[in-house]
Amino acid sequence: MLYLLSKLGDSYEVLELPAGGSRVGDFLALKDGTGDRSLILQAVDISYLRVPGELEEIIRMARASNVSIDSQSDELFEQLREEIMDSKVLRCKVRGSLTDSSFTGNALWAPSRMSSTVVRLPVREIMDTVANGKSVPFPIGMLLDDDSDFFIDLADLDGSLTLILGRKGAGKSTLAKAVMKGLVKSGAKCVVLDINNEYMPRSQDPRFVRLDPGRSLTFELRTIPKGAFMSLLEDLMDLPQTSLLEISRVWDRLEASGRLSFEGLRKEILFSKMNEYVKDALTRRLEVISASGIINDQPADVDVVSELRRTGGRCLSVFLRGLPSIFKKLVIELVMKNIVQAMERGQLEPMFLFAEEAHIYQGMSFWEDIVTRMRHLGVSLLFVTNEPTSLSNFIYRQADSVFLFNYSNDSDLGFLARVTQVDSESLTSFVRGLPDLCCLAVGKACSGLPVLFRVHQDDGFSGGGTKLFFRGRLAHLPKSSLPG
Amino acid sequence: MTRHTQVEILLSERIINLPFISGLREREDLYRTEPSDVIVNNEPETYDILPLDNSAKKVPVVAVDCSNVQLGCGGGFSYEAARAAMVTRTPKGRVQVTKIGPLVAKSPVNQGSILYALEAFAQGLAVEQVKDGIVLLDGSLPPNNTLYRVRRGTKVVDLSKTIPPQDIKDEAYGFPPEPFVLIRRPSNSCLVRLSRGGFVLMGKVFSSEPEEMQSTFSSLAVSDALDMGYPETLKLAHIFSKILPTEGLSAKIAIMRKHGVRLFDPLDGRKLLLGSMWG
Secondary structure, eight states: OEEEEEEETTEEEEEESSOOOOOTTOEEEEEOTTSSEEEEEEEEEEEEOOOTTHHHHHHHHHHHTTSEEEEEOOHHHHHHHHHHHHOEEEEEEEEEEEETTEEESOOOOOOOTTTOEEEEEOHHHHHHHHHOOOSSEEEEEEETTTOOEEEEEGGGGTTOEEEEEOOTTSSHHHHHHHHHHHHHHTTOEEEEEETTSOOSBSSOOTTEEEEOBTTTBOEEGGGSOHHHHHHIIIIITOOOHHHHHHHHHHHHHHHHTTOOOHHHHHHHHHHSOOOHHHHHHHHHHHHHHHHHTSEESSOOSSOHHHHHHSSSOEEEEEEOTTOOHHHHHHHHHHHHHHHHHHHHTTOSOOEEEEEETHHHHSOHHHHHHHHHHHHHHTEEEEEEESOGGGSOHHHHHHOSEEEEOOOOOHHHHHHHHHHSSSOHHHHHHHHHTOOTTEEEEEEGGGTTSOEEEEEOOOTTBSSOSOOOHHHHHHHHSOGGGSOO | OOSOTTOOOOSOHHHHTSHHHHHHHTOGGGGOOOOOSSOOOSSOOEEEEEEOOTTOOOOOEEEEEEEEEEEEEETTEEEEEEEEEEEEEOTTOOEEEEEEEEEEEEEETTSOOSHHHHHHHHHHHHHHHOSSSEEEEOSOOOTTOOTTSOSTTOEEEEEOSSOOOOOTTSOSSOOOSSOEEEEEETTOOEEEEOSTTOOEEEEEESOSOHHHHHHHHHHHHHHSOEETTEEHHHHHHHHHHOOOHHHHHHHHHHHHHHHOOOOBOOOOHHHHHHHHHHO
16 A cells, blocks of 8 residues: 655655555556546655664564564564564655646646545556557567566657667667667668677668678769868868868869879879878878778769668668777768768658767767757767767757666766756666666657666677677586686 | 661752752652662661672573553553563573563553563463573562462572662772672672673572572573673563564554554643643
């Protein structure tokens, strides 16, 4: 049974006597005595009821553990004593109110303490009430309160900025893959900047395309806009202004004569008269680009824009593992420039971009620029990272939905509490204790209510997961050979 | 002057000499004292100090204690909960606790307590259970109790939790630091130190023979675990008999569920009339 105990600020305390199976994250409906309105509460912490004499009781229990005890007392009395000692106090936050089955995210009233009743509210029930139906429902995991399927509306990710955060091994990629798979099944186009080469299904599926920079993913110099190439040399390869001016002239000359090619550019620089230092700087940088195989004079095997224009769901995974940092930047720069250009020209449908550990291969200003223009371009961004501080405050402020996996580090939790839309008490309480693959969803994807769920694990992908040296070996070792 | 020559009033001279105070001091009933384990009189007192024998035989020890709480009033009756605890320690060191209660008594308001009846019952039960051992009581044996006529060679020892002034330096009163028993004549009450450095306790063995008292305390000292000189069985009996607030609350709810009686705290006239600050 649940009873309203007290209210302090936006927190309510609810007594659970006798103690049941309440968990952090559970929703409760605090029904006012009038019966037509309820406050929706969510348990953010569970503590024991403070009763006079509890310390003495506990000390006595400790003493009792060493001796044998024969108790001649009333059964009901003993049962009640245990219930009182075990009773729990649920500290709850108000998440909104229901008036005549209509949900609002705030409440400006407090229920009667004497005549109100508290009942447990299954997450599924409250989500159904709040969400008012889903246009593209997708089962993403199981709710922690009753193990029923948790559906998100994929349409809620459309045109939105979504963050997937958690320490390593907590299940971020598992969730990202599940979302990506759901999007592709629903006919959406996705591009994954795949830092660990893990977003490809094991079984052959033509909807999933692997892009290996330098092999299946190359760019013909002729198709690259001059501005993009110049910015590549300037921003990524730190080419000085003088050298930049020189190569710009060469580029214009070749383009005007219809001889623009990567080899032509190299030769022109090599044999033209210019300052030796400038020539050397340009030659070395073109050598690096040539060695990567990313830019050449061959027509590309796979054209990113053409692939994305095919009908039906499609996911292009840009494999970045093993690439030197500069090439990662180069590839992302070129891929994104192509995509953005095509979108600006209206050649591409809105698409979803998954960026794993985005800070590794591009600066935050690059991403902030995309985030600023994402709605107009038609790009829905999903950032996946284990380092919450790697994303800027600007990105957190723009985030529509956040999926948070386990963090136990105080500074990470403190940072997240400042930048996400969840109050710090709820966030710390929920996230600190989350087991692997369990996640807190907040924001648009769960209709504004913080929901805890376990991600469905999909073994159909080629990579991911933690590889362990001892996992296979320990099973075969005799126990006597193990230390200790 | 009072009839208790040992009583010293620890007030400043200025207050004592105020006219109305000095007038009151002449009234003998002003200094009524609660019944005490220590019988104070003016007869000359003698005493023997005997050392305890640390090679005494180990015997079973059973300690008994009781406690009660007033649960409240309801329907013109007063409700009280009382519990007894018996703690047995065998010579091998095994400890067994038996809790009796809480018993809840319903009685007309201000009509006494079931505590004493329960205590006498538990003490009798303890004496029945033990053979050639020691029954330890918590300074609660009334003078007219017949418990000391025990069977099967068991001794009854009554130890009070009211401790006499402790001689920290072991000089002023001449208490030795080693375990001892001081037997006072003619009252036969004792002061006893059961362990080296432990508190000196007031107690009584129901025997008139000094040697028997000495051997009983010696057996107790080696048979029970001692905590600051106080027997652990007696401490456990106190711990397990005490009715804690959670249990008082449980008993109240149990009465409500079983008998439909809702209990209230009795009215506190002083607090009602004088207010919470002065009441």
